Amino acid sequence: xxxxxxxxxxxxxxxxxxxxxxxxxxxxxxxxxxxxxxxxxxxxxxxxxxxxxxxxxxxxxxxxxxxxxxxxxxxxxxxxxxxxxxxxxxxxxxxxxxxxxxxxxxxxxxxxxxxxxxxxxxxxxxxxxxxxxxxxxxxxxxxxxxxxxxxxxxxxxxxxxxxxxxxxxxxxxxxxxxxxxxxxxxxxxxxxxxxxxxxxxxxxxxxxxxxxxxxxxxxxxxxxxxxxxxxxxxxxxxxxxxxxxxxxxxxxxxxxxxxxxxxxxxxxxxxx
Amino acid sequence: xxxxxxxxxxxxxxxxxxxxxxxxxxxxxxxxxxxxxxxxxxxxxxxxxxxxxxxxxxxxxxxxxxxxxxxxxxxxxxxxxxxxxxxxxxxxxxxxxxxxxxxxxxxxxxxxxxxxxxxxxxxxxxxxxxxxxxxxxxxxxxxxxxxxxxxxxxxxxxxxxxxxxxxxxxxxxxxxxxxxxxxxxxxxxxxxxxxxxxxxxxxxxxxxxxxxxxxxxxxxxxxxxxxxxxxxxxxxxxxxxxxxxxxxxxxxxxxxxxxxxxxxxxxxxxxxxxxxxxxxxxxxxxxxxxxxxxxxxxxxxxxxxxxxxxxxxxxxxxxxxxxxxxxxxxxxxxxxxxxxxxxxxxxx
Ligand SMILES: Nc1ncnc2c1ncn2[C@@H]1O[C@H](COP(=O)(O)OP(=O)(O)OP(=O)(O)O)[C@@H](O)[C@H]1O
Ligand SMILES: [Mg+2]
Numbered sequence: 001x002x003x004x005x006x007x008x009x010x011x012x013x014x015x016x017x018x019x020x021x022x023x024x025x026x027x028x029x030x031x032x033x034x035x036x037x038x039x040x041x042x043x044x045x046x047x048x049x050x051x052x053x054x055x056x057x058x059x060x061x062x063x064x065x066x067x068x069x070x071x072x073x074x075x076x077x078x079x080x081x082x083x084x085x086x087x088x089x090x091x092x093x094x095x096x097x098x099x100x101x102x103x104x105x106x107x108x109x110x111x112x113x114x115x116x117x118x119x120x121x122x123x124x125x126x127x128x129x130x131x132x133x134x135x136x137x138x139x140x141x142x143x144x145x146x147x148x149x150x151x152x153x154x155x156x157x158x159x160x161x162x163x164x165x166x167x168x169x170x171x172x173x174x175x176x177x178x179x180x181x182x183x184x185x186x187x188x189x190x191x192x193x194x195x196x197x198x199x200x201x202x203x204x205x206x207x208x209x210x211x212x213x214x215x216x217x218x219x220x221x222x223x224x225x226x227x228x229x230x231x232x233x234x235x236x237x238x239x240x241x242x243x244x245x246x247x248x249x250x251x252x253x254x255x256x257x258x259x260x261x262x263x264x265x266x267x268x269x270x271x272x
Numbered sequence: 273x274x275x276x277x278x279x280x281x282x283x284x285x286x287x288x289x290x291x292x293x294x295x296x297x298x299x300x301x302x303x304x305x306x307x308x309x310x311x312x313x314x315x316x317x318x319x320x321x322x323x324x325x326x327x328x329x330x331x332x333x334x335x336x337x338x339x340x341x342x343x344x345x346x347x348x349x350x351x352x353x354x355x356x357x358x359x360x361x362x363x364x365x366x367x368x369x370x371x372x373x374x375x376x377x378x379x380x381x382x383x384x385x386x387x388x389x390x391x392x393x394x395x396x397x398x399x400x401x402x403x404x405x406x407x408x409x410x411x412x413x414x415x416x417x418x419x420x421x422x423x424x425x426x427x428x429x430x431x432x433x434x435x436x437x438x439x440x441x442x443x444x445x446x447x448x449x450x451x452x453x454x455x456x457x458x459x460x461x462x463x464x465x466x467x468x469x470x471x472x473x474x475x476x477x478x479x480x481x482x483x484x485x486x487x488x489x490x491x492x493x494x495x496x497x498x499x500x501x502x503x504x505x506x507x508x509x510x511x512x513x514x515x516x517x518x519x520x521x522x523x524x525x526x527x528x529x530x531x532x533x534x535x536x537x538x539x540x541x542x543x544x545x546x547x548x549x550x551x552x553x554x555x556x557x558x559x560x561x562x563x564x565x566x567x568x569x570x571x572x573x574x575x576x577x578x579x580x581x582x583x584x585x586x587x588x589x590x591x592x593x594x595x596x597x598x599x600x601x602x603x604x605x606x607x608x609x610x611x612x613x614x615x616x617x618x619x620x
Contacts, residue, residue, distance in 0.1 A: 111461075112417060
């Protein structure tokens with residue numbers, strides 16, 4: 001047994017379980033569909049900020065409203081909230097059908113798992129891809145905010161990071177949930193009963209102090225409110241360090257717990 | 273061995289001849305995990321002892337033993353639900369074993385799954401192709417999962433498309449391909465890492481005869497290069513063509529093992545006389561058939577008489593006044609072995 005191995009030197013186990021390769025796969029698929037996402041990525045924030053910030057803003061911007069928003073225009077109040085909340089929506093739409101389909105429709109995850117790519121690699125690649133998408137969407141949004149003059153503090157740029165973290169706080173657990181689904185019925189429920197209410201009632205459009213007292217603690221538990229508060233505090237320059245740490249800790253907790261759940265759910269789905 | 277797999281197999285016989293010698297086949301395995309243990313003597317590429325798979329209370333694979341030697345092609349035959357796919361998935365390190373022992377390439381699937389997977393190719397029973405990518409992209413990205421560089425993966429993809437005769441579809445989406453073309457693509461994909469061990473779960477189900485023959489030819493070439501083949505099939509001609517050795521599984525257990533020839537010898541007679549009667553007549557025949565053959569098997573539409581001399585049995589039946597619609601004398605096949613051992617036909 002002395003002859004050189006047939007191609008053995010290049011049959012290494014991919015580093016980090018193949019996360020990089022899974023990311024590449026996602027990018028390859030995206031290259032075929034990116035045109036369809038241009039609207040939601042770049043145009044819809046412009047339209048949204050113009051309509052809500054400028055249109056609605058001119059309607060509500062008078063003495064008492066400005067006071068309850070902490071002395072800034074409605075547009076400057078709203079824009080960072082939308083920045084963060086949009087992360088949630090991007091993450092949810094990247095982590096529902098795309099995940100279930102990989103198990104049930106195309107079964108591509110089963111294909112990956114037959115190679116040296118590991119369960120952790122698949123999840124890492126997916127979440128890395130979602131992070132890239134979130135960064136792109138948030139950056140585009142931030143540029144529009146800047147162009148409209150809706151950013152007060154130079155720290156506002158860190159709102160991009162807040163948006164990404166908010167998105168990941170949803171992407172991780174939704175990915176785990178989607179891995180356990182046999183069909184897509186539950187996804188409409190997620191969007192209708194979780195994503196949309198969170199978008200509307202987590203402080204994005206108005207301060208949660210406007211909500212009835214009993215509902216407010218629910219908002220405090222959601223990643224959306226923490227993400228919105230973080231992005232807004234950064235953009236308006238009103239963030240206190242303790243508050244910032246709490247927001248970051250809550251978002252991180254969702255990401256860590258969601259990822260752990262995803263590892264279990266993927267393993268259960270792939271390794272029967 | 274420096275020439276790349278697999279379409280680089282030159283047509284000239286000298287190379288094929290060299291590959292076909294067992295010595296070369298064994299040498300080619302050097303450098304793979306199994307070879308690292310080669311000093312311990314000839315080792316099985318796959319070794320299973322008491323291998324068991326349970327899903328809850330249901331036992332899909334019940335304490336089976338088997339060995340697959342390097343360079344061998346080994347088949348699993350069995351009726352639907354016998355446990356073939358469950359066994360293949362355990363070998364492929366995607367399904368943890370419930371009990372018993374399993375080693376693949378000399379490694380333990382439970383702890384070395386990714387390392388084993390780097391050296392095996394898998395054609396699963398159900399395709400796992402990516403419908404959103406083109407034919408060629410499917411191969412390239414799969415090559416990347418084995419850590420091939422992009423250039424290498426691209427070169428490999430073109431070579432493999434040639435090998436399975438899909439080059440003209442390279443830039444097409446996968447979705448509209450025919451079932452047989454998808455299957456060929458899956459097979460091409462399983463070769464992207466130049467595997468030492470190829471696991472094929474019903475590789476030719478759904479293929480037209482021409483595509484099946486193409487595939488058999490390709491698998492034969494791989495075998496000549498020393499690739500170990502493990503396959504499941506419902507086609508006895510496929511098993512006879514491709515398998516050096518096979519096991520027949522039934523109800524989660526192995527019920528027989530041997531080469532196709534040995535199995536026929538052991539479990540069937542030399543010839544088979546098939547008598548087909550008009551509807552309703554077969555049920556009325558009892559004593560009339562007694563003693564005509566060593567063994568008699570009644571199927572819904574015909575009766576099979578196992579004997580060493582089919583013509584003589586046919587003459588005897590005629591002299592007893594039996595008037596079947598058709599009379600056929602043929603050699604015994606694996607189908608007969610299968611029928612005897614499982615009480616079922618191969619394709620139901
Ligand atoms: N994930 C699973 N959960 C529960 N039962 C399963 C699972 N996978 C397989 N089984 C059961 O295990 C038994 C063996 O299935 P397996 O797929 O191994 O059979 P097979 O020999 O490949 O059959 P076929 O020829 O139809 O492909 C079947 O009864 C099947 O229902
Ligand atoms: Mg099967």
